[in-house]
Amino acid sequence: MKKIYYDSWIANHLLFKNYGTITLAAWVCTRYKTKEEMPQRVRNHECTHARQWCECMLVSGVIIWVLTLFAGISPWWFALAFLMFYILYVLEWLVKLCFYGRNAxxxxSFEREANAGENDETYLENSGYFEWVKYILKE
Ligand SMILES: [Zn+2]
Incomplete structure (x- = not known):
């Protein structure tokens, strides 16, 4: 399945001037016109975010599925699974805003994992799932 959309309408029209690439759910939308134009470092970084999104969706989806079966919650809660990466991202940013200000x-943790692995071309192959969890409290 295609993961990176080059010369993406979303990236070209919805991103702020200083940004060239965004990961939306499991897809990467970029202003780069071709694969050759996009640095491998950026591709690694954004694909790490795509994997993090999948991890968050999968775990929260299983939890919601169990709650749907055994606690009788509405299946509408599955919408939360799709957004879980973004919910955790914003919550962590809000907490870290208190400690790090504009460097939050x-x-x-999601950014720290992506930054740590972006120069390793085999990072996604060789790293474990949920590596970002290690960065939540790590200095
Ligand atoms: Zn990032």
Missing amino acids: YRHI
């Missing part, structure tokens, strides 16, 4: 973004 750099301390979000």
